[in-house]
Amino acid sequence: MIELSHITKVFNRGQANEVAALQDVNLQIGEGEFVVLVGANGSGKTTLLNIIAGAEFPSEGAIQIHGEEVTRVPEHKRSRWMARVFQNPLGGTAPELSILSNFRLAALRTSRKKLVIGINEAFKASVREKIAGLDMGLENKLSQPMGSLSGGQRQALTLLMSTMDHTDILLLDEPTAALDPRSAEIVMQAAQKIIQDYGLTTLFITHNLRDAHRYGNRLIHMVEGRVARDLNAEAKSKLKLQEMYEWFE
Amino acid sequence: MEFYLSALVLGLCLSSMALGIFITMKIFRIPDITTDGSYTLGAAVTAVLLTRQWPLAAIIPVTMIAGALAGILTGLVHTRLKIDALLAGILVMTGLYSVNLNVLGRSNIPLLEVQTIFNALSIFEKPLHNELWVGLLFLGLISGLLAYMLRTDFGIAMRATGNSESMTRALGINPDAMKITGLAIANVLTALSGFLVAQYQNFTDINMGIGIVLVGLGSVLIGDALINWLGIKIIWVQLLFIMGGSILFQMMLAVALSLGVNPSLLKLITAVFVLAIVGIPRLMARRE
Ligand SMILES: Nc1ncnc2c1ncn2[C@@H]1O[C@H](COP(=O)(O)OP(=O)(O)O)[C@@H](O)[C@H]1O
Ligand SMILES: [Mg+2]
Numbered sequence: 001m002i003e004l005s006h007i008t009k010v011f012n013r014g015q016a017n018e019v020a021a022l023q024d025v026n027l028q029i030g031e032g033e034f035v036v037l038v039g040a041n042g043s044g045k046t047t048l049l050n051i052i053a054g055a056e057f058p059s060e061g062a063i064q065i066h067g068e069e070v071t072r073v074p075e076h077k078r079s080r081w082m083a084r085v086f087q088n089p090l091g092g093t094a095p096e097l098s099i100l101s102n103f104r105l106a107a108l109r110t111s112r113k114k115l116v117i118g119i120n121e122a123f124k125a126s127v128r129e130k131i132a133g134l135d136m137g138l139e140n141k142l143s144q145p146m147g148s149l150s151g152g153q154r155q156a157l158t159l160l161m162s163t164m165d166h167t168d169i170l171l172l173d174e175p176t177a178a179l180d181p182r183s184a185e186i187v188m189q190a191a192q193k194i195i196q197d198y199g200l201t202t203l204f205i206t207h208n209l210r211d212a213h214r215y216g217n218r219l220i221h222m223v224e225g226r227v228a229r230d231l232n233a234e235a236k237s238k239l240k241l242q243e244m245y246e247w248f249e
Numbered sequence: 250m251e252f253y254l255s256a257l258v259l260g261l262c263l264s265s266m267a268l269g270i271f272i273t274m275k276i277f278r279i280p281d282i283t284t285d286g287s288y289t290l291g292a293a294v295t296a297v298l299l300t301r302q303w304p305l306a307a308i309i310p311v312t313m314i315a316g317a318l319a320g321i322l323t324g325l326v327h328t329r330l331k332i333d334a335l336l337a338g339i340l341v342m343t344g345l346y347s348v349n350l351n352v353l354g355r356s357n358i359p360l361l362e363v364q365t366i367f368n369a370l371s372i373f374e375k376p377l378h379n380e381l382w383v384g385l386l387f388l389g390l391i392s393g394l395l396a397y398m399l400r401t402d403f404g405i406a407m408r409a410t411g412n413s414e415s416m417t418r419a420l421g422i423n424p425d426a427m428k429i430t431g432l433a434i435a436n437v438l439t440a441l442s443g444f445l446v447a448q449y450q451n452f453t454d455i456n457m458g459i460g461i462v463l464v465g466l467g468s469v470l471i472g473d474a475l476i477n478w479l480g481i482k483i484i485w486v487q488l489l490f491i492m493g494g495s496i497l498f499q500m501m502l503a504v505a506l507s508l509g510v511n512p513s514l515l516k517l518i519t520a521v522f523v524l525a526i527v528g529i530p531r532l533m534a535r536r537e
Contacts, residue, residue: 091413108406115398
């Protein structure tokens with residue numbers, strides 16, 4: 001599904017503040033894998049996700065998605081395969097547009113945005129039904145601007161927006177880091193359900209080791225821009241939470 | 250009365266430009282000052298074609314294409330060369346001055362002997378009333394089309410681009426292409442203001458665009474202040490308020506003139522008005 005070969009990313013090359021964010025990363029992620037990425041701050045997790053999404057291009061190396069070489073394909077063209085939830089709840093939604101308008105755009109992620117009015121009663125009803133499934137009482141606030149919602153509500157909606165159009169891959173960059181524990185729990189439950197229901201190939205970055213332990217079927221530990229540990233489903237299921245804490249000591 | 254009615258029609262003519270500035274400034278959050286050039290460009294194209302007896306039905310699309318090209322140029326300089334939007338606008342605006350001079354062939358063209366769009370109606374006795382209705386109908390059509398466009402899927406994508414670029418890219422929208430399109434639309438609207446004002450004033454002058462961006466800016470700021478104050482969310486009502494801002498702005502200038510301000514001070518008065526619109530709320534905020 002996703003294949004990274006010899007990916008290196010250097011920021012500010014040749015300058016005093018040169019950083020090698022990724023160094024010769026090789027990864028093969030199969031269809032339906034739910035990969036959890038952990039690592040200290042600055043270990044290159046976000047950069048890895050950005051390179052998969054096309055928000056950054058690698059300094060060296062190549063990326064294939066579905067066997068297609070996409071190393072230099074820009075983000076807005078790769079979005080036909082993948083949906084994304086950002087660490088910052090503001091990142092994935094347009095705050096001044098209504099919930100409905102945000103969902104309309106999400107429903108057109110893989111297709112052209114044409115000069116026709118696409119928000120009709122049928123569309124409204126389908127969004128209302130989807131949002132009602134979250135059980136957050138947001139289904140009656142469709143015309144409210146996205147910016148009037150809390151971070152947790154926005155992250156849950158961003159997650160839901162990823163299911164408005166076909167997607168194969170879901171990229172989650174610390175989706176709950178900015179949330180209180182209760183909202184974080186709701187968002188993670190919603191994510192887990194969507195990933196299972198749609199059989200999505202997922203990359204999930206988290207600083208919460210409990211979540212890392214609890215979710216996913218593959219665990220990657222990044223240290224200083226390299227893959228230090230890569231545990232498959234079996235190894236991950238045998239891993240004890242305490243052992244994980246020890247990685248970070 | 251005539252005097253204020255005339256200012257109202259002028260405000261209507263300029264409200265097309267205000268809508269353009271609303272798109273760049275409020276929807277895309279790009280400060281575009283190609284305006285000075287594309288406004289005169291629209292007026293110059295109109296004057297030249299009118300004196301050659303072209304029909305209005307042909308002049309309008311040519312004016313729009315001219316405005317669109319100006320906007321696309323600024324958009325390309327801004328997005329492709331990663332040059333600051335303000336500088337990109339200044340570059341294109343300055344270049345357009347020479348283009349406009351060459352289009353006109355001299356520094357001004359009077360439009361006294363030609364049939365203009367404002368002669369199109371002859372329902373009322375007073376010419377000014379007919380002109381008012383021409384203005385209302387024309388702007389009604391423009392703002393109606395714009396309001397429709399902003400409600401379409403494409404329009405939502407446009408509005409999202411200025412709001413959250415990371416989101417738009419993640420949803421398959423090319424923000425650069427959107428910005429270029431937005432600048433094109435804005436400058437089409439500005440060129441149409443040039444088209445209208447040239448015919449309303451019965452002349453085109455190479456210097457008529459100098460500082461006109463400030464008039465548009467002031468109009469948008471007035472309209473936007475009212476929109477925020479009243480909490481208006483519906484996009485077509487917002488457009489109406491922006492147009493109202495343009496009319497109010499011209500009324501303010503008319504009042505200043507009727508109080509005996511020398512017309513040679515008009516640009517200074519414009520600058521002071523815009524300064525007041527921007528500055529007074531800040532002073533009040535500081536006091537609180
Ligand atoms: N756009 C950028 N410019 C310069 N340095 C960057 C940029 N993005 C990330 N970095 C640097 O690359 C390293 C990896 O960052 P990141 O991928 O964000 O780490 P993580 O998400 O694991 O905390 C850090 O040292 C960071 O400062
Ligand atoms: Mg990060």
